[in-house]
Amino acid sequence: MKKKSNHLKTILHKRAIALVVLLFIVVSQTSSLAVQSHVAAGGLHTVGVRSDGTVVAVGWNEFGQLDVGSWKDIVQVAAFNLHTVGVKSDGTVVAVGHNHYGQCDVESWTNTVQVAAGYYHTVGVKSDGRVVAVGFNEQGQLNVGSWVDIVQVSAGGHHTVGVKSDGTVVAVGRNYFGQCDVENWTDIVQVAAGESHTVGVKSDGTVVAVGRNFQGRLNVNNLTDIVRIATGDSHTVGVKSNGTVVAVGHNHYGQCDVESWTDIVQVAAGESHTVGVKSDGTVVAVGRNYYSQCDVNSW
Numbered sequence: 001m002k003k004k005s006n007h008l009k010t011i012l013h014k015r016a017i018a019l020v021v022l023l024f025i026v027v028s029q030t031s032s033l034a035v036q037s038h039v040a041a042g043g044l045h046t047v048g049v050r051s052d053g054t055v056v057a058v059g060w061n062e063f064g065q066l067d068v069g070s071w072k073d074i075v076q077v078a079a080f081n082l083h084t085v086g087v088k089s090d091g092t093v094v095a096v097g098h099n100h101y102g103q104c105d106v107e108s109w110t111n112t113v114q115v116a117a118g119y120y121h122t123v124g125v126k127s128d129g130r131v132v133a134v135g136f137n138e139q140g141q142l143n144v145g146s147w148v149d150i151v152q153v154s155a156g157g158h159h160t161v162g163v164k165s166d167g168t169v170v171a172v173g174r175n176y177f178g179q180c181d182v183e184n185w186t187d188i189v190q191v192a193a194g195e196s197h198t199v200g201v202k203s204d205g206t207v208v209a210v211g212r213n214f215q216g217r218l219n220v221n222n223l224t225d226i227v228r229i230a231t232g233d234s235h236t237v238g239v240k241s242n243g244t245v246v247a248v249g250h251n252h253y254g255q256c257d258v259e260s261w262t263d264i265v266q267v268a269a270g271e272s273h274t275v276g277v278k279s280d281g282t283v284v285a286v287g288r289n290y291y292s293q294c295d296v297n298s299w
Contacts, residue, residue, distance in 0.1 A: 041270030065097035103135030118155030141173030156193030179211030194231030217249030232269030255287030
């Protein structure tokens, strides 16, 4: 009887450990998705979501891409060249900025869980894994209507990339430099699309990249222990599991000078600047600051 009792205790102990591990994984994944919401870097502007759902923005505002002062209940933001997009907690979407190609026409979107902003297009993932897109489609970057089972999207200069729940990746749009050649990628947990390149993080923390290797922005083969990635026009930035940051690519404006950063949970890369969010909610930035896009010290 004592042996059976000990055996039962052992089984219950193992199940308890398994449950704790499972809960840790779920919480980690949820936190990882939430981290994506904090900041977004556009071409010459930067946008941040506060814990209360309001939004702040700095930088160039010629097309109204900074006009987010009235936004409320926002859980994620995205920005590219001239427009800014936000997802509300109820799954609806708002957008401001340049709208010549209809890239801000998102007011009818519902059940949206994530958005991405490209050069002249906007893409959204719905809660059922389907994808919607608006804007410029000359290169086929909006041809996502057949995509299913998508868990994350990223929009580049003229292409769109999506991660499926099984870790495979799909892409549409301009492929002149091979930035859409992702059909062989597996075990991917996050993708980032730049101006003409695409980068993916694998579950083991290694990184893969395709596209134009201008200024070495694809030189990611030696990166390890990466948990989050971001792409700018000509550089790539990665957050390591210990909160430090690495960067490769064009560094004329110091946008890759991130080696001293610590305690970082998310990064965003713009045209020539890089922004990082620390675990305490403060923000740091380096790179080109002609339009004050790096003036985030008070955030």
